Amino acid sequence: MNYTINQLQIFLKVTQKKSITKAAEELFMTQPAVSIQLKNFQDQFDIPLTEVIGRQLYVTEFGEEIALIAEKIIQEIANINYKTQAYKGLLTGKLKIFSASTGKYVIPFFLSGFIEQNTAVDLVLDVTNKTMVMESLKNNQTELALVSVVPENVQVEEEIIIANKLFLIGSQPNRSANIPLIYREKGSATRAAMENYFLTHEGSKRKRLELTSNEAVKQAVIAGLGNSIMPVIGIKNELLNKQLYIIESEGLPISTEWRLIWLKGKKLSPVAQAFLDYVRKEKTRILDEQFKWYMKF
Missing domain, CATH: 3.40.190.10 (Periplasmic binding protein-like II)
Incomplete structure (x- = not known):
């Protein structure tokens, strides 16, 4: 077998989106380019990875197993990059934040300076509704979440951001x-x-x-x-x-109040903790520079 890291990344994205078109959009590739790489990857296996029924793409049981392995490989490659940066004395890792939809008007102003200062940090910002945000937090898919209402039946710690x-x-x-x-x-x-x-x-x-x-x-x-x-x-x-x-x-x-929350008692990763420290330190300045217009309401 002679598959490439690029093929693994493309195959994993296709399995996540269950759509070549949507995978192409997220990967900033053309649909034909994704289809060609997916076929080249499939040609190395005797067992189908995906199948199309009607116009819907489905991942086979074998394909799901390969996708899990591909995800681990890609994560380990990312870890190599993080380790390399860490040896250079840089903060490294992935900062993943799930935000309730209107939070997109708040959280970018707190992220921009942090990412500018820490160029070796990868950012994943997922904007969705409150229900999905809380499910992601409870399932440990994210360390930090931005919400405007304190969730029920989930013990969390919080940092208030803005009204x-x-x-x-x-x-x-x-x-x-x-x-x-x-x-x-x-x-x-x-x-x-x-x-x-x-x-x-x-x-x-x-x-x-x-x-x-x-x-x-x-x-x-x-x-x-x-x-x-x-x-x-x-x-x-x-x-x-x-x-x-x-x-x-x-x-x-x-x-209500926009707040960053995390599960009570959870030990945050160095990247997540560094971002939380940054928010606490810079919050007053950011609110004064970016949200002065809003404070009059």
């Missing part, structure tokens, strides 16, 4: 009684806060739309499809450009 303020937002400054409400998907912390607010203040029987990302909700509100309770931290430009307006409402804003 999370949610207002009723519309494309017009005044609220119409007939305009529908736009909700996030189930599992979203914003969705839960919005449902609780309207149940408390106006009852639950309201016409609604449901969208699966904060960005989709934002664009729908701009288009006039409805109003929504949204974190104001994600709509700075739209407020300045008067594409969106804060609609004054009793009981708003809803205020």
Whole structure:
């Protein structure tokens, strides 16, 4: 057998995404290039690694076993690189953070300086909804997570980052009684806060739309499809450009706090601990430089 590290990486990504197209997008390769490398890798085995039924790609049982080995090999190669950098006196390793979706407006400002100072650190930032974030933390898929609501039934430690303020937002400054409400998907912390607010203040029987990302909700509100309770931290430009307006409402804003959390008692890796120390040291400066506009709300 004469397979390459590149082929292992491509095969592993295909098994993770169950799609050549999606694997190509993440690897910044063309679909034909991924298909060719996948075929060259498959040609070295007498047993199928994948199969296509209809238009869906499936990984065979044998393929799953090979994928596990490929993942270990790729990790060991990464460890070689980390060890090399460590001998040069550099902080090395992988910093993996799962963030609730609106956290994408917060966490990059805390990461940029840290990554600039520690060029041998690899960053993986996974942005998803709160439910998936907590599952990843409980399953030890990530050391650190960014959330705005403290999870139930999971003991964690935390570092508060910044307030999370949610207002009723519309494309017009005044609220119409007939305009529908736009909700996030189930599992979203914003969705839960919005449902609780309207149940408390106006009852639950309201016409609604449901969208699966904060960005989709934002664009729908701009288009006039409805109003929504949204974190104001994600709509700075739209407020300045008067594409969106804060609609004054009793009981708003809803205020929580963005926080980095990790499992209670967990010994963090040197990279994760170094990032946490950096956040504690630089938080005041970063908030003053990047979020001064936000503090007035």
